[in-house]
Amino acid sequence: xxxxxxxxxxxxxxxxxxxxxxxxxxxxxxxxxxxxxxxxxxxxxxxxxxxxxxxxxxxxxxxxxxxxxxxxxxxxxxxxxxxxxxxxxxx
Numbered sequence: 001x002x003x004x005x006x007x008x009x010x011x012x013x014x015x016x017x018x019x020x021x022x023x024x025x026x027x028x029x030x031x032x033x034x035x036x037x038x039x040x041x042x043x044x045x046x047x048x049x050x051x052x053x054x055x056x057x058x059x060x061x062x063x064x065x066x067x068x069x070x071x072x073x074x075x076x077x078x079x080x081x082x083x084x085x086x087x088x089x090x091x
Contacts, residue, residue: 016044023054025090032085036078039071046071048079052091 020037035048046069052061064081071077 026087027089029089030087032081032087034078034080036076038076039074042071042073044071045069050081050085
């Protein structure tokens with residue numbers, strides 16, 4: 001699974017900090033080995049976290065994280081997870 005469209009537009013919110021949450025539901029059992037993201041400006045950093053559950057307001061069950069990623073340039077970043085995750089169908 002991947003984001004076929006990619007980044008289309010971004011808006012400023014008078015803050016250098018932005019948060020994003022994306023939910024993917026697998027159509028079959030599969031390994032997850034990397035996570036990718038668009039970065040709309042350079043000279044920054046990001047953290048990647050993969051969670052098991054989201055109830056509409058709270059994340060729980062941290063499965064993997066990649067903290068403190070340097071993003072010197074705007075563009076598309078694809079990062080290998082520390083260890084592959086086994087994801088069940090519809091998880």
